[in-house]
Amino acid sequence: MRVFKELGKYSSLLYQGLRSSTEFSTYRKNLFQELVKVGYDSVPIIILVGIFTGSVMTLQSAYQLESAFIPLSTIGAIVSQSILIELAAVISGLVLAGKVGARVATELGTMRVSEQIDALESMGFNSVSFLVVPRVLAGILMFPVIYIVASVCGLAGGVAAGYFSGQVPPADFLEGARMYFYPWDVAFGVVKSFVFGFIITSIACYKGYFATGGAEGVGNSTTQATVLGCIYILLADFILAALLL
Amino acid sequence: MIEIKNLKKSFGDLLVWEGVSFTIEEGDITAIIGRSGCGKSVLLKHINALLTPDEGEIIIDEKNIFDLDYVDKRLLRQKFGVLFQGSALFDSINTFENVAFPLRYFTNQNEEEIHENVMRALRYVNLENAAQQETAELSGGMRKRVGLARAIILEPKYIMYDEPTSGLDPQTADEINGLILDMARQFDVTSIVVTHDMHSVLEVADKVAFLDQQKLSWFGTIDEMKQSNQKDLVNFITASEYQIKQ
Amino acid sequence: MKLSNEAKVGITVFLAVVVAIIGFRFMRDVPIFGTSLNISSTFEKADGISNGSLVYIKGVRVGSVNSVQLTPENNVQVGMSIDTDVNIPEDSRANLTSLGIVEGKSIVIEMGSSSQFVETGDEIAGTYAQTIMETLGDQGEQLGSDVSNSINELNQFLRQLNETVDDETRGKLDETLSNLLDSSERVANLLEEKRGDIDLAIESGSRVISQLDTLATNNRPKVDSLMTSLEENVRELSVVREELETASASLNQLLDKLNNGEGTMGKLINDPSVYENLDSLTIELNKLVKGINEDPGKYLKHMSIIEVF
Structure with missing residues (x-):
């Protein structure tokens, strides 16, 4: 029962957001601020995550596929496809569920318990349009950018790891990567990143927006936003794979 | 003029109050007093339609504010200035x-x-x-x-103060009280002050609404309050005066 | 420099889009800047070929496949983008093949000799080459059933053998084996004893062979000329044979004609009336001779020579 109640509250928050998404003038300034916080500020961590994902994938694939019958290009194919289809979107999603999700939930939670949301509403603001819409929109708009950064860094990390460890020459790596490069994979990754961006920010907004009970309540809603964000990312990943692949 | 008619509110199974009815006149400073947790702030949030009651209505400018759609509610809220308990600065x-x-x-x-x-x-x-x-x-x-x-x-046409003097030293509290009075007199705004600080009430209020035991226990002018012998109100005032003396 | 939020967002998005486009073109193996030569080729099928499959000329990678689609004729048209600095003659062929057993499929362009080079949009001929693995795969079924047949037969044989070899036979077999062992031992002993002789024999044998060799070497010219004349004879023989063939052919022709009743001989053979005439003539002649025998005067009275008799 509680689940349905929560789902109903979540849906009505999203509906309010959707309905008020036309009030662009209300959230224009906030939108750019959020785009910077979600996108621009996340780039360094995503570069790091991407490079390490790619290089670890390469080293481990090289270790697992150590056989004379398997051409080295196979490693490139495995690494690049895994990164483009799965890892770039999911790992950056999980990392940002922590970074972005926690920040959004804390911000909104603090605003809720310190009556800032009430203050906004009592001034005649549409607090959903002012707070929730720009954050969710920023998630949706910036996650594909994050995906691109993670993919490129992942592949670069893969090539670099193969080269510096001497296990996979870059030419072989790229040959395999190109051989199994399907534009559909990239489209799939972009779709995923849209969905993940939406999930992380909307759940964090929901948890923060309805936070109760002072500082501890904010802490709880932040934790829940992070954990639920991760869970729903994995769930959505599964559903999308089942639906689209 | 703000007419509050037969308001009832509960959160889940917890009844906040029921049958609350009183009228806030233009230009008056109306104090809503009561013990902590009696639902003073909740009542305040009903007056600018931040919360919706289970029953009853509030009529401002001849319209029940709970019948307004969201856009009109927001237009209504712009007529209110609100000073929140924790200031709620961004x-x-x-x-x-x-x-x-x-x-x-x-x-x-x-x-x-x-x-x-x-x-x-x-x-x-x-x-x-x-x-x-x-x-x-x-x-x-x-x-x-x-x-x-x-x-x-x-x-704004109306200003609502939620515990304006709580957590302040007496001197600062007096400054705030002065401001409240000055606002009302100088700009002719209608003020609603939620407080449990009797000192503040005696200083600024024209009318007093006393919330107690899940209902509006007493409503009247400040002079009527001073002479009232309603038991709960007297107890509340006595406790507060004792505190002030201390 | 302090950037505004709008500028930060703009820079991030712009860079991401640029990187995405470059990365995409890089992965599709088309030149990052500028254009490439786009040609196509049609194959009966395109197993193992997909977007991004590589295109080689003489083992050098020159481009990649960028489209694979069915044609209305149920063939597969494969589009390729090739580096623009490679000139491909118009009569080149594209072979869809595999570079190794485990390697994926790729397209190998065999350069033609034409002085005209292909341009974007042109099509070159394509052939689908089966790989070893595919051939194996195609024949695998047949092979499999053969093998399983053989194994069945082998099984049967072994079973029969097992049945045959009961204890008694087994004893006999053992006996035979021990006899055989005995014999081989004796042979070994014999060999040991006669080793000297055998060595000698081998030695003389090799001597004979070497002598033969010398002989052959010394008499090489003679052998050569012998061979030449032999060859000549063979050639002449073949001429003779040819003549014989012509002769027999004419003979055949003649016989055919005879059979068909052409010419006098043919008529003679085939027309019964001639024969009949001849026959009756013979009879008449017989009669005449008889008559003359019986009464020569009757016929010869006017003949003075006869009167001499």
């Missing part, structure tokens, strides 16, 4: 911007006009030197005053 922007905030979104004033208006409001609350300070650096009393400046910046 921590992401500085003092000046906090006060300028409603102006930027609800008026077409240019930067010069905004600056002029904000500085006038800050001067009024005696904080013009703190304009560029971050809100986190402000003391409790300063925060209240910034909150007040923000509440009056759009020149």
